[in-house]
Amino acid sequence: NSGFKVLISIPGSATYPPPAGIDIDAYVEFLRGVAALGPDAIEVWNEENIDFEWPAGEIDPTSYVNNMLAPAYNAIKSVNPNVMVVGGALAPTGFDNGVNAWSDSRYLAGMAAAGAARYMDCMGVHHNAGATSPYATSGHPGGGHYSWYFKPTMDLYYNTFGGATKVCFTELGYVSPDGFSGISSQFGWAANNTVEQHAQWLAEAVDIAASSGKARLLIVFNVDFTGYDPNGDPQAGYAMVRPGGDCPACDALRR
Numbered sequence: 001n002s003g004f005k006v007l008i009s010i011p012g013s014a015t016y017p018p019p020a021g022i023d024i025d026a027y028v029e030f031l032r033g034v035a036a037l038g039p040d041a042i043e044v045w046n047e048e049n050i051d052f053e054w055p056a057g058e059i060d061p062t063s064y065v066n067n068m069l070a071p072a073y074n075a076i077k078s079v080n081p082n083v084m085v086v087g088g089a090l091a092p093t094g095f096d097n098g099v100n101a102w103s104d105s106r107y108l109a110g111m112a113a114a115g116a117a118r119y120m121d122c123m124g125v126h127h128n129a130g131a132t133s134p135y136a137t138s139g140h141p142g143g144g145h146y147s148w149y150f151k152p153t154m155d156l157y158y159n160t161f162g163g164a165t166k167v168c169f170t171e172l173g174y175v176s177p178d179g180f181s182g183i184s185s186q187f188g189w190a191a192n193n194t195v196e197q198h199a200q201w202l203a204e205a206v207d208i209a210a211s212s213g214k215a216r217l218l219i220v221f222n223v224d225f226t227g228y229d230p231n232g233d234p235q236a237g238y239a240m241v242r243p244g245g246d247c248p249a250c251d252a253l254r255r
Helices: 024-036 061-079 104-113 150-160 185-190 195-212 248-254
Strands: 007-010 041-044 084-087 122-127 166-172 215-220
Touching (some): 007 084, 024 041, 024 061, 041 061, 041 166, 061 084, 061 104, 122 150, 150 166, 150 195, 166 195, 195 215, 195 248
Parallel strands (some): 084 122, 122 166, 166 215
């Protein structure tokens, strides 16, 4: 009623019975029911290229497309053709042992080969490990892998499908430990990210996405989370609303 758009990202448990790991038929029927409620968009699963989200040893883009994405697309559109279907955003990673994870680049290529573009209105993307301006293509403390950088990531996801589908950033964030007591070694690449950079980079990423012709939507992760573990997950460090209640990113994005 307030004019907001609603995108619902719907994952499930990778250990859900039956023994095969995921009851895909039940999942698809659940999405059919959600579509009937009239959301603007549904994202079909989440980070299905890693074993935190998909059963180890069963990670397979062809299986995802044929057995989950295509049936989900058809189920959703049969109930409400106006609901946007978003391909599940992958975990941005170069790690690939074929069992516990596939690199997102190889998984994307497999999705494209399986005809995924026919069964989604856009491809979900996550980018949450930036430590440089989104205009940059080098200089990240983590190295030169494309996933550290905004524009190379967007270009990879768009170009893999040959322009047949746009990308949807369902999780875009820059973490800054400013205002908190340090940051875990897992996020050490972000130790020097300032809150001013956090705000500036979010605004720049929006500008790049909006002018690229490649992106259909972008969701900032996150607005106002308050949980922060200096030895683990620093979710509040991604928040636009900072510990003192100020919001530099709000001003940057408002321009």
